[in-house]
Amino acid sequence: MKGINDSKKAARLFLSVATLCLGATSLNAKEEKSSSYASVVVKEDFESTMKRMKAEKPGITKKHNTLLKERYDLSNRPSKKVNMSGGKPVQEGVRVKLPAGMTWEKLSSMSAEEIREKNLFPQGFMPLPHPHHSEGGMLFPKFHIDKVKKQDNRDLTRFDLDFDLKDHFLPEFPSPIYLTTRPDIGDVSQGKLVSVDNYFELFDGVLNPKQLEGLRLLVTPFPQQQFNATNDRRSEHPSFGVSCFDCHANGNSNAATHLVGDIRPQENRHRLDTPTLRGVYQQRLFGSQRALKTVEDFTEFEQRAAYFDGDHVIAAKKGVNALERGSQVHFMAEFQSILDFPPAPKLDVFDKLDPSKATKAELRGEAIFNGKGQCIECHGGPAFSDNMMHDMKVERFYKPTLKAGLLATAQGPIKSFPLRGIKDTPPYLHDGRLLTLEDTVEFFNLILNIKLSAEEKKDLVTYMQAL
Known part of the structure; x- marks a missing residue:
């Protein structure tokens, strides 16, 4: 009888181990399945990630540049x-x-x-x-990176990717700023890139206090998917983040690119060419496909979700800037709504x-x-x-x-x-x-x-x- 009982115990133990193994296999299968959510837990330490991506960068760049040359005449004419x-x-x-x-x-x-x-x-x-579509993320032209580094002591360099299109195909930098409220001034920026370094001296006495505060928020950097203080960033050093005007430079565009946050899976996501903010007072839809109905909706959506690839879970981890709708969002929208087209x-x-x-x-x-x-x-x-x-x-x-x-x-x-x-x-x-x-x-x-x-x-x- 003892031998029989031992055999039964062994059989039960075998079944338990098999069940656990099958469960682990099933769990692994679930983990490997594509998901709309990015992993919150980083499984590779930052130094290893950076070293690996730096090593991969030349090959990724060469492959993408080959694609561009196959498609376009890239000469400067x-x-x-x-x-x-x-x-x-x-x-x-x-x-x-x-x-x-x-x-x-x-x-x-x-x-x-x-x-x-x-x-x-x-x-x-x-x-x-995108220059690396499976990775995606905000990517800035070098002239903008260099100017911001010199002017604000922030580094928008990504260790894994460089911007792809040649400078002569991009908007002028920095772009002039024209205001609907003060057309008599002409270019309010005076040829400067507007940032936290100079926004007050350029616009004090030109904007009302709400508009001035809105502009301050538009040039203030906040955490974003690739530029933040966490260990899954794509900047070499922890970063304050990016500002709205890092893409919409001087309220226009510097052609910074990204992937839209509202489509999945990754291969279906569109590359995004940053649109100008000039003339938003004439527009009734915002976002290339989202059809947001107000510039306030657009402003809040960008910082709460689009900055983080449309993933609110990752946004919470990286330090989302939860704007207050009744004041901050309104102030930012009020400034955007007076940006005018060029003459x-x-x-x-x-x-x-x-x-x-x-x-x-x-x-x-x-x-x-x-x-x-x-x-x-x-x-x-x-x-x-x-x-x-x-x-x-x-x-x-x-x-x-x-x-x-x-x-x-x-x-x-x-x-x-x-x-x-x-x-x-x-x-x-x-x-x-x-x-x-x-x-x-x-x-x-x-x-x-x-x-x-x-x-x-x-x-x-x-x-x-x-x-």
């Missing part, structure tokens, strides 16, 4: 006639490369189905991946070209914009936006493709961005995939099947440069 409002020359010409043996005229004569089946959609028209001396009070000031090419371009080009369908109304969301269904032209960590597939509706001051805010489209205005004209000429002539395309670009 500044205009000799057209400058941004602060004086930087705009870049000229179509930069998206065509498939071998193809012309724009031939491509535009083909149907979307034919282009899709023959894989002829230009790669530069495809969604643009457009050829436009009348109804945003139409004054025939006595405009060139013949600009007037022809305006006619195309309002007619054959169909631009007015989405860019009518104040500031040349209908304040609506539109789905261009670009996926008609290509098969779903996973490349560089980004799944190019249907992307859904995107808001119509204002075109006032458009020459000041390259690159274009919500993810910055189009480097010049000529690229945008070719893009919409193809996807809308407009069939503009070469001269009509040129006139349309000339018109938009006058807005």
